[in-house]
Amino acid sequence: MDHPSVAAARRTARGAALLPAVLALVAGCTAGLGGSVGTPGAAGVRDPYFPRLGNGGYDVTHYDLALDVDATAERLSATAVITARATQDLSAFHLDLTGLEVRSVNVEGRPAAVNRAGSELTLRPDRAVADRLRTGRTFRTVVRYTGAPRTVTDADGSREGWLRTADGAVALGEPAGSMAWFPGNHHPGDKAAYDVRVTVPEGRSAVSNGELVSRRTSGGRTAFHWRVREPMASYLATVAVGRYAVRRTVTEDGLPVITAVDPAVAAASAGVPDRIAEIVAWGEKRFGPYPFSSAGAVVGRRGDAGYALETQNRPFFPGPPDTGLLVHELAHQWFGDSVTPASWRDMWLNEGFATYAEWLWSEDHDGVPVEESFGKAYADDANWAFPASRPPGAADLSRPPVYGRGAMVVHRIRQEMDDDEAFFGLVRGWLSAHRHGNASTADFTAYADRVSGADLAEVWEHWLDGGSRPAGG
Template structure:
């Protein structure tokens, strides 16, 4: 197919303080406990504007990334995370910038005229022109992320660090931004991403889709799925836009479960507080297109028809993980513990299975006691059983400590409200719970959140 768009990424300065301050380079990583080179220091991204031509037959892209950011220090240079792909050129504030590559680190050094204005507090835009075949990355646990080839196209999945396989950015959950993604694909294929579909334009042999995500989103939650999809668009009674895209091979088996999206969103809103986004939905590819489901913002991704329980889990992440995002990958249990507990709550409310029964089953499972959920030993462990099952047990122990369901769910809703669209750490959470309950819960944290080994069963 013709690739109409050049690849570019720009950073532009728009306002701020006077120049003349000598800057220093932003750091090449944020020292995350498990991915120390992920993310970059010295700036905070506020918006990504990505324009892409995608040729699914060759699995090649040509792209322009326009990145608006605010300097958090006086900068002489700064980094973007980008794995593979060829950078043609870059500009900072409309002027050419020197570009250096070192593995997955892309260093941009603006010319002297621009550098004098990259002072702390100023807003600037960056443009990088890039192209090539995006990489499939292998995580420490052996799973695949980044750019994955599917049966009839591709899907981009970014948890934990795969987004750098298809666009340059500040690739850490602590830096969230709004997004515009404009993608041109061969006519007959659909390009699905996060947020709301603003337009679809057909021109000759191609179709161009423009997706807009207004609420802040971490880079690991961004997605792009390209293929032949059956799509449906509707609106819930509460005004939330629903968009589903399902591979035709999975459509019949998915229909009944996906029809429950409005019901699930409404139920979770009653439990966790107002739904935090303007859009919802799902992307369903064929089994084996990826090895896992993931909570891509607004529109979770599933490799094959999801069960109701899995849909409840991924939808609850819209509150826990997507709206309230972990400050670092050590805080992953805040995502998965709450999402697992959401499944237990759904089974209690809809299927008559007491939450305590799921707690007891989790307690009995040896897998959940391999390590403390708030302190996985390695990067390969951040998505292992203790983060999910024992994480959910921590939430239930808090509920038992509160000993009042009305107060417990008010606490949960207060948490999602206090950190809506932001990030939070485990320390933020434990401090919030103790302040809200007025209790010293040190013993609970030491036993269930940080303790090694299974405690003795408590007498009923």
């Protein structure tokens, strides 16, 4: 017989040996009850201007959207298949969607509970699925929804979302209108590939981003399937439904140019495909390789929207665009669409460079020196209302300082470098380093400081971030 102290020691040792097995059993039982399946993803990504926009806990890799649009383009019945990768252990996650009625949701093939608060959908997978939503795991969510997509009024009074036109509709999404027609992670920081399938009454066209995979007509309805292979921010997604004349041409380098033109403006838009080809070729010489597998435009009627927008591959124009506007929106394919802002505070990187592209085009084609364009922008009081990098609020994101002052910052870098070959090398290097990704103002200033070989402290302090007009413009 053991001494009592020895027996106690042995009992303690046996208990210690059994402890891992007991803990594992408890953990397994707790997981089965939903107790250790992670935490909910955040309901927003704390964007400086739109804190509830976007969602945390996952990155979308692909959207497969199927839209069935009625004869008036006022209602749709749709399915969104969203493939995403978990960036944390998830017990629940959010999608952004406004206005439309959710019919059903499943995650990994099993029904999920849905709670709605305004434009936020909270999805709670069942326990068996939630236990598998671990960091790094890819999962698929299917949302079936229906209703009349909304037109959204922005803080600055402009209209986006689902805009009705004379014979259809156009979907425009900057900054948040895409949530009016499909559920998703609607912040520019989460880019994804897309398949967009749109079924419309026979005789109408449905045009989207990327390239046309198929077009089939049956029973008085035509189904169009568009595919975007390169990553795209959701605010750059579009669908245009109407009696568009769709034309496909090819540049000298073999790049497809797909244009969709409303018949009402066909005559005035006849030269658009050739001008697109010319501008893309010029842009490649200035900025480097065109970043996408097709180019083009959607040209609607005046009044279809209050602005043009750089929707990826296929900018939208409300009426025939002049050359300057074409240059601006096509420049965005490099600046904004390929290299997309990390947050909406970084929008000057889109608009400043696109505006500077207009100045460069005017110098190369119209004999207007960039210095002259810079001087006009410097003299314009509107460009000094606030720093390009810090608009006061969401209503100010499209005001002049983001454009004109942003372009002046770009030119001041060029002046400080005093070497055009090195300057355009810097621009091409920036685009190459962040191709199909996201970048912030801090990323850009750090890159320019490192690569330029110039002291740019004064440019950042006074021209980008300063509160007043610098002397010596």
